[in-house]
Amino acid sequence: xxxxxWNRILAFDFDYPHSEYGFTTRLAKENFWTKxxxxxxxxxxxxxxxxxxxxxxxxxxxxTVDVVWHQHLIFTKSxxxxxxxxxxxxxxxxxxxxxxxxxxxxxxxxxxxxxYEKEFGIQPENIWKFNNMFESLNLEKAKxxxxxxxxxxxxxxxxxxxxxxxxxxxxxxxxxxxxxxxLFFVLAFMVxxxxxxxxxxxxxxxxxEIDKTSFLYELSPNELIYLKKQNLVNVINVSINELIKxxxxxxxxxxxxxxxxNEPIKSIEAFQIISLFPKNKTITYSxxxxxxxxxxxFSNTGNSMDAVLKFxxxxxxxxxxxxxxxxxxxVLILLAFTRIITGLIHSKxxxxxxxxxxxxxxxxxxxxxRLVKKVSTNIIPKYYxxxxxxxxxxxxxxxxxxxxxxxxxxxxxxxxEEFITEKNHSGSCSSCxxSCxxSCxxxxxxxxxGS
Numbered sequence: 001x002x003x004x005x006w007n008r009i010l011a012f013d014f015d016y017p018h019s020e021y022g023f024t025t026r027l028a029k030e031n032f033w034t035k036x037x038x039x040x041x042x043x044x045x046x047x048x049x050x051x052x053x054x055x056x057x058x059x060x061x062x063x064t065v066d067v068v069w070h071q072h073l074i075f076t077k078s079x080x081x082x083x084x085x086x087x088x089x090x091x092x093x094x095x096x097x098x099x100x101x102x103x104x105x106x107x108x109x110x111x112x113x114x115x116y117e118k119e120f121g122i123q124p125e126n127i128w129k130f131n132n133m134f135e136s137l138n139l140e141k142a143k144x145x146x147x148x149x150x151x152x153x154x155x156x157x158x159x160x161x162x163x164x165x166x167x168x169x170x171x172x173x174x175x176x177x178x179x180x181x182x183l184f185f186v187l188a189f190m191v192x193x194x195x196x197x198x199x200x201x202x203x204x205x206x207x208x209e210i211d212k213t214s215f216l217y218e219l220s221p222n223e224l225i226y227l228k229k230q231n232l233v234n235v236i237n238v239s240i241n242e243l244i245k246x247x248x249x250x251x252x253x254x255x256x257x258x259x260x261x262n263e264p265i266k267s268i269e270a271f272q273i274i275s276l277f278p279k280n281k282t283i284t285y286s287x288x289x290x291x292x293x294x295x296x297x298f299s300n301t302g303n304s305m306d307a308v309l310k311f312x313x314x315x316x317x318x319x320x321x322x323x324x325x326x327x328x329x330x331v332l333i334l335l336a337f338t339r340i341i342t343g344l345i346h347s348k349x350x351x352x353x354x355x356x357x358x359x360x361x362x363x364x365x366x367x368x369x370r371l372v373k374k375v376s377t378n379i380i381p382k383y384y385x386x387x388x389x390x391x392x393x394x395x396x397x398x399x400x401x402x403x404x405x406x407x408x409x410x411x412x413x414x415x416x417e418e419f420i421t422e423k424n425h426s427g428s429c430s431s432c433x434x435s436c437x438x439s440c441x442x443x444x445x446x447x448x449x450g451s
Contacts, residue, residue, distance in 0.1 A: 001119050002054060008085050009046050009053075014078060018271045021296055023078065025268065027071050028300045032307035035300075036218040037126070037133050041068050044127045051115050053086040058093075059115065060108035062123075063131040125213040134307075136214035139206075139315035146313065146322060146372075157330050164338045172342040180339060181352060187335075188360065191328050192367065199371055202321050203379045206312075216308070216380070217388060221401045222301050224384055227309075227376040228401070232302045236292050237416045238400045239269040241408050248274070251411045256282050272297050285415050309376045318375070325371055329364040336360055 014023040021029075028038040045068040051059050061069060072079050073092060083089045116123050123129075130136045172180070210216055219227075222235045240257075243249045248270070250258045259274065259281040272295050277283055292298055312318055336357040343350035381401075389398060399407040405417050 002050075005053065005085075005087070006050055009050050009082075012046070012082055012085060014042060014072070014075075015268065018268060020272060020275070022268065023071070023075055025296045025300065027068060028304065029296050030071075031067060031133070032304045033133055034215050034218070034223055034304050034308075035220045037215040040124065040127055041065065044124065045069060045072070047116065047120055048112075049082070049086060049090060051112060051119065052090045053088060054119075055111075055115055057111055058104070058108040059112040060105050061112075062128040064127050064133070125211070126215060129213075133215050134311045136211045137216065137311065137315075138209070138211050138214075139312060139317060141314055142316045142319035144319070146319060149319070149323065150326070153326055153330060157334065160334060161337055161341070164334050165341050168335070168338045169342055172339055173346065177343075177348065177352070181356065184335065184339075184356070188332055191332055192363075195325055195328060195367075199321065199325065199374065200379075203375050204383070206315075206317050206321075207375070207379055207383055219380075219384070221398050223305055224381055224401045226301050226305045228381040229404075230373070230377060231420065232293055232298060233289055233416075233420055234400075234404075235301050236289060236298055237405075237408065237412075239267075239273060239298075240288070241400075241412055241416075243270060243273060244409055244412055251285075251415065252282075255285060255415055257285055257288060258282050268297050286419060289419065305376065309373070312375055313372055322368070322371065325368060329368065333357065333360060333364065 015025075024038055024042065027033065027041070028035065033041065041064050044062070045065050048059065048061050048065050048069075069092060072082070113123060113128075126133075126136050175183070207216070222238060225234050225238065226232065240249070244251065247260055250260055252258055259277040262274065273288070273292065276288060276291055313322075336353065339353050340350050340357060342348075343353065385402070389402070405413055408416055
């Protein structure tokens, strides 16, 4: 290996100088990538360009590496400087998808793999095997959206009321109101209890069956905090708390945040926070939070995790689980509705059963909504706690995930908790859109020939 060239490539900073919407931040935002996956993709791009620089034959990137390459071409000054380090101008050659190109790029991919393994070892599957980040989840997309199924389910429910009445009426007229309420309450309790256990087991199974090279097993503490709390403020508080610990900023007696010193920037998060301080170097916590929520470096965390949840809940496996829950809940409500109709026809007092049915509907909606979020708020965080987080934690950020607000400094904790309690708002600033991290895939390779 040309170690000198590789060291220069490795040292190249795509984010220099720091800015609000730099290379890494933009790459993560536009593709809904996690922090670690973005870092890995950039590293593999550097490796690929190293191969292009030392090879006299054509080399071809993976889909993910190609996404990074596409964006780097947009940053023309950075790309020009990078090519100067490489010692040649690397040309991006798009595929025309004809037969000749197919064979050419196929050979280039094979050659790239051989060259890569010679210089760096085995290619990481999460970057080189899968076409995009979410493909590593190995989750087949469901045929219908949950919303479509729910709409059809409601229609089917309405048409089932009167057939159910004619079937159940002979039995209902023999059961006293108090006895029915008791039996119905016991049945409902058993159904929801069993579903709770069943859902937990099925969701744990879903997560455990995901490819072990997947990005899902390499989430950052901040990403897990967002999954667990579903609130971006909790994520921002981690960075603010770290700056307080480092004496870069300070909480005053009147709950203002004061900038004490402009330290060398250790992270893009710190750069973003410090850049928002006005000339008098004082800002209120609520004002700082309201502005930081919309900054890409923080909103990326919410957007990528929302995209993960959206991808999972659109899968065939999750939808099958949801269908089962919906069916059992619908049957319970149908039993209650049929009892109401029976009472009306026979002029019985139905006030209690109506109240019980309304409560059941509200709880059922809440239950199904919680099921959709359960994989992010409960299953994945607990999986990390039980299997992935090392007992001897090296990063203090894990404390924020494991301990919550208890890990915040005593001067900052009351302000942070009070703000979250008062606002009680959702964490993500924007939705993830309709496409979860799809990559371009239209280009095939680059030339490794001279400048």
